[in-house]
Amino acid sequence: MKRIPDPSNELPVESKTNFKAEVNKIRWNNLSGENKNKVAVECSDGSVHVADHVILTLSLGVLKKRGDFMFQPALPAQKLNAIKGLCIGNVDKILLKYPYRWWPDNFTVFSVLKTNETAACIGEKCWVHDIHVFEVVDNQPHVLSAWLSGSAARHMEQLPEEQLMQETIEFIREFMGKAFNVTVPSPEELLRSSWSSNPHFHGSYSFRCMETERLNVSAAQLAEPVINNNGISVLLFAGEATHSSYYSTVHGAIESGWREAKRLTEFYKMEMPCCSGAWCCQDWCLPLQGWDAVCGRLEPTWSEAWYGAPLSA
Numbered sequence: 001m002k003r004i005p006d007p008s009n010e011l012p013v014e015s016k017t018n019f020k021a022e023v024n025k026i027r028w029n030n031l032s033g034e035n036k037n038k039v040a041v042e043c044s045d046g047s048v049h050v051a052d053h054v055i056l057t058l059s060l061g062v063l064k065k066r067g068d069f070m071f072q073p074a075l076p077a078q079k080l081n082a083i084k085g086l087c088i089g090n091v092d093k094i095l096l097k098y099p100y101r102w103w104p105d106n107f108t109v110f111s112v113l114k115t116n117e118t119a120a121c122i123g124e125k126c127w128v129h130d131i132h133v134f135e136v137v138d139n140q141p142h143v144l145s146a147w148l149s150g151s152a153a154r155h156m157e158q159l160p161e162e163q164l165m166q167e168t169i170e171f172i173r174e175f176m177g178k179a180f181n182v183t184v185p186s187p188e189e190l191l192r193s194s195w196s197s198n199p200h201f202h203g204s205y206s207f208r209c210m211e212t213e214r215l216n217v218s219a220a221q222l223a224e225p226v227i228n229n230n231g232i233s234v235l236l237f238a239g240e241a242t243h244s245s246y247y248s249t250v251h252g253a254i255e256s257g258w259r260e261a262k263r264l265t266e267f268y269k270m271e272m273p274c275c276s277g278a279w280c281c282q283d284w285c286l287p288l289q290g291w292d293a294v295c296g297r298l299e300p301t302w303s304e305a306w307y308g309a310p311l312s313a
Contacts, residue, residue, distance in 0.1 A: 021045045022200075026054065027072045028235050029228045039234045053234055055260045057253075060088045060222075060241040061202025071235075078221060085217035086241055088203035090196040092153035094131075094146040094168060096187040101141055103180060110134040110176060127152040128171040144172075157194040165190050205248035206241035219244045223256065225263065233267065236260045 003010040021043040028039045041049045063083045067075060074080070103110075111133050130152030137143040146168070148156060156164065169186060177184040195204040212218075223242035225233035238256040246252030 018043070018045075018047070021047055023070070025072055026056075026070060026235070028054070028226060029073055037228060037230050037232050037234070053236060053264060055236045055238055055257070055264075057239045057257070059201045059203060059239065060086055060206045061196075062200065064088065065199075065202050076226060079224070079226060081215055082217045082221035085212045085215035086206055086219065086222060087209035087211060088206045088241070089149065090153045091147065091149045091204045092156060092193045092195060094148075094156070094164070095137070095191040096144045096146070096168065096172075097140075097189040098142045098144070098185055098187055100185070102182050102184055103136075103176065108136045112175065124155075125167050125170075127155045128167055131171065134172075134176070154196045156192065157197045161190070164192065207248060219247055223259070233263070236263060 001011040001013050023041055024044055025042040026039065027042070031038055031040060035050055037052075039051050039054045041051070041054060043049070060083070067080060067083050075083075112129075112131055114129060127148070130150070131146045131148045133147045135145045135147070137145050159167075165187070168190070169184070173184045193204075195201050206219075219242050223237050223244075225237070226235035228234045238253070238260045240247050240249060240253040240256065242256045243249075243252035246255060
């Protein structure tokens, strides 16, 4: 991040990232000793990371697959219900790099329209008929990107590479070769995504489905922090599935990260002592006498009416 245009401004994201250390267990409550009120993250390489708070950006697919046993103790029932009720789908791409551009220069997107014959296709090769669009990749004039979703995408992910290449070539030659009256060359290279079968994702985008309505759940419930026995928000949730408006998008995922960072910032603003004999509540200093700090908030313990006027130390 920020590597371009000046590498000296790069943020140390990669150097702070532990690779090949899959998270096995997150212990978030009832830790003892010096780790009281903290979170312990146990990884597959044997390492344990202890933190005051953890922001989880796990895919909704991972939460669905592992949410029941990844956390100790188990997540609250409302959180598990939100994970169950929100849905995640699968959208994949197949990238084909050709030795030259064989399609017309004025074409950048090709939509595939099914006929009654192709819609009634039966057999293993029918997955290709669920490719609904081809796009020319920006700044890569010899590369086509094929889009497909659902069960066809999951089937495609499991195909051997040679079979995938052959069946994709046959489909393109049958439909686009005939449409443009050209001989379609074989691709030099093929790449595919595998969001559904990737154990770190188990899907691509979240969406709302009938189960969402039946269980009456929302992204806001998925985004709600998990609070330990001492009233501290120790588990915070981010990621596209937690955004109420922009789920399924990259900008929704980014905004959710900002949201949780702000949540922690506000928590420490509320909690931080700022002057002798006072407690800092955001931009205000309140006298400690007669007040209790509870869950990062300040609550009055006397009965007199207080009108919220800022007090200085």
